[in-house]
Amino acid sequence: MYRTHTNDQLRASDTGKEVTLSGWVQKTRNKGFMIWVDLRDRYGITQLIFDEERTDADVMKMAAELGREFVVQATGKVIERESKNPNIPTGDIEILVQEFKILNESLTPPFTIEDDTDGGDDLRMKYRYLDIRRKPVRENLIFRHKVTMAVRNYLSAQDFVEVETPYLIKSTPEGARDFVVPSRMNEGQFYALPQSPQTFKQLLMVGGMDRYFQIVKCFRDEDLRADRQPEFTQIDCEMAFVEQEDILQTFEGLTRHLLKEINGVEIGDFPRMTFDEAMKRYGNDKPDIRFGMEFGELNEVSQHKEFNVFNQAELVVGIAVPGGNEMSRKQIDGLINWVKRPQIGALGMVYVRCNEDGSFKSSVDKFYDQDDLKNWADVTGAEAGDLICVLSGDANKVRAQLSALRMEMGERLGLRKADEFAPLWVIDFPLLEWDEETERFHAMHHPFTSPKPGQLDMLDTDPAAVRANAYDLVLNGNEIGGGSIRIHDKEVQSLMFDHLGFTPEEAKAQFGFLMDAFQYGAPPHGGIAFGLDRLVSILGGQETIRDFIAFPKNNSGRDVMIDAPANIDDEQLKELHIRLDL
């Protein structure tokens, strides 16, 4: 037996007990006649003491030669410490070591195993197994486990059944690129790894499973942006005999449960907002509503003067930055440069200082008088002391730009608090979105999403206006879940494939099994999928999903620890009936 206790357990009341502990050497303090060792395991730290008057000489010698991260086993008596450490639960005691064993030695780690490490990202990823020894990373992984347990127990109690769907499925041209897997037994053919279990969960609904969920890995072979992973985890859910309202209620319940269980935060009914409203008020379909700074559209009150930049713009829109008038001219110039960065792409920014005396001072005083600026202040909700920031141009672009500015100002003003949670349903998404590159409509959610009742005919007359029974759950400015009511009628599904540019043959080849299934009594159904990596990182109050993934990949899709992907044998290629084509 390697231990009688873990390193978080012993207290003053255990004084006198003989115990055995195991773990890693966190640090040592050597005064020659006495040596102290902080012994660490997953659960905590306990102090060992070696005392030349009470500890054997050979044990003293071993202790003197310990390095950081050595793995050791110590047996001894629990004694009360002379100088107690109130910062750790075991701080009242130490172990006077009698027997001692070095279980494994360690080279000096390439970075310090501390809460704040000196290791850079690359080093931490290469030695991820050492990174995981650090408390913040370990705690994140344990936190993730707690979240998934809470999800599973909640859904299970609501009659949801976790069903495993296959990983070796079929490639589909719709959506992102698939990862594929050559088949040895079926020459020249390939499996694909699922981008999501979408069609399978729909088939489970056809199969009468009624309520399905799965916490499941999904795969997308996309060029990786920061904080995207080629493999990611979804909480995938589907329900039969439901309308949109049933789904919103059910998963609002799940999210409320998580916020309470995991974060101890009680949240009432979640607000709802249509896609159109979100775009208008926040320039964004996933608004962070922890703070205000709502958009004020200024076309009416700004396009009556000689200022051609505004007059020619499709949209003139501003936000009132609270207390922003305190910014110096230099700071405001900095802000203007910020919105002009290529990532944001604004051509410029007009600003209005709202002085404490009720007067205004703007960068466009040449064109607008105090009454004009007062109107702007009214529209944007600006008060004395604020700074109104106004952008103009193409409506879609300028909304995105101002949304970025709003988020930046929220960040700078400390309004995006990690421990504050503001969930929001965004509903009534467009069914289709126009893709400039391919010059055709794509499904905004996916091709199985149902149009709003009664809008089917509009697919021919005004496809961009068709709204879907599709919804996103937004938390603190992040889309944490999204779903829709699905089409369950074979004819409607055919029509949809048709509008998405599939020939009937293509539709049959790709989704024939689903169309077939719809012939045999498909129930009305719908669902939602949550991005677990993102959800966990937000509940954990952190920014990057990578810190909640045990073994993440880098931006080139590489696992730098195991050095994958890698070359494979010619023999293997031959068995798989493929050759390299470099």
Next chain:
Amino acid sequence: MYRTHTNDQLRASDTGKEVTLSGWVQKTRNKGFMIWVDLRDRYGITQLIFDEERTDADVMKMAAELGREFVVQATGKVIERESKNPNIPTGDIEILVQEFKILNESLTPPFTIEDDTDGGDDLRMKYRYLDIRRKPVRENLIFRHKVTMAVRNYLSAQDFVEVETPYLIKSTPEGARDFVVPSRMNEGQFYALPQSPQTFKQLLMVGGMDRYFQIVKCFRDEDLRADRQPEFTQIDCEMAFVEQEDILQTFEGLTRHLLKEINGVEIGDFPRMTFDEAMKRYGNDKPDIRFGMEFGELNEVSQHKEFNVFNQAELVVGIAVPGGNEMSRKQIDGLINWVKRPQIGALGMVYVRCNEDGSFKSSVDKFYDQDDLKNWADVTGAEAGDLICVLSGDANKVRAQLSALRMEMGERLGLRKADEFAPLWVIDFPLLEWDEETERFHAMHHPFTSPKPGQLDMLDTDPAAVRANAYDLVLNGNEIGGGSIRIHDKEVQSLMFDHLGFTPEEAKAQFGFLMDAFQYGAPPHGGIAFGLDRLVSILGGQETIRDFIAFPKNNSGRDVMIDAPANIDDEQLKELHIRLDL
């Protein structure tokens, strides 16, 4: 809202309530003036009644035209049935339908949606979504969910953390064939899908995670035998600072919990048996100990006469089949033919009838007298009325043959009861096994398994004799779990790779990250993995794992429902830097 209740909920006490139900038409009975419909959902069946005196004519008309598996919604009053059905929970009531809606029609299903279907295997797999509507299949999937929930909650309560390990990893030549995934971003390189998360769970132990588990898909590109799947699910577990005894205790606890929670069966301490003992007593490393018929080795009592078949055999071994003397000569001849089938491969079988009067009659009376046969009976434990079956030949082969015969007789005699559970630890497995084909030793468990303490030197002198800290959990003759204490010393691991025929370069290329990790303070650790598919099917008292997998593949690794694997575009191949080589 599609329903106020599910189809299992209404009782006589609900009489008078107006309710809405949804579901599938299980069957209809039409007497013209009255129509009854059995409405089915996942939860149960409720009877609808349409009565021309009380139901609108247009609703009557719809009801008259209903086909099996139509999806419908019915609103009406709960009334007490005239003739009650005690076989279903809702059998006291029916719904007098007032409003009615056909939500979706259905073609006639290709097989009946009944507990016993007329659909063959192929048809059921092609229309698996209809097969899942059948109660036995649906119940199996729900049963699987219950088992995984019980596993997760038990392990979680024991401080195990479920950590997701990556699916896109690196191919290794050891073990079974990998499925590989060409990388688009890393030209000419491939990921592999994990055969198990073995190295990652060991790295988590190096990372101080202490107790890890994961219910996880694994992948093996093997030629499929019956009841093997290319993707299968493991309950994967690992613990640090443990000896074999800790692991056996922990997972005996898990298994005991499952048997109690899921099957309501209380089991005491699990028996243990060494590999050698299991082979000697049952000819098998996963003996079904629900019944006896233990092997009796007869060399000593049979190799002293003129019977050369026995005299030349490495092993003469028999079992006593209880009551077997009742078999006719013809039946015994049938048994002899059975053991001579190519799958079993025995050259013949000697038998001894144990007569009620204490005398013996054997097929080798020419060589052996009554005293000889009495000795055989003593060794095999045969009693009056039994039949002793004796096989001889090469020890390994003859043990496998007699083991097959023992299982067959257990089956025929009804001794392998689905609701009886006999777990068993088989321990002290050989570390290595000789592979005739490659003419070298392979790791019997895997290359990370630790030899027994003190047996390291025997790797050079007598490698086949080295025993490992490796163990299997056997349940009813099936290996449901297997694991080992791992090597945690870099030098020992190098030595092991060496003995397994890896050059130092190959070992470094394949497992360099693990060897590196072992330099930084790897703790003693070990673990186990359970085959979930098998475990669930045994707990469910059934034979085939396929019935507990939602969407299984056939013996050619094909999903016949979605028709995968399939061809992919040339464009896709090009992006992945590969060509077909047919």
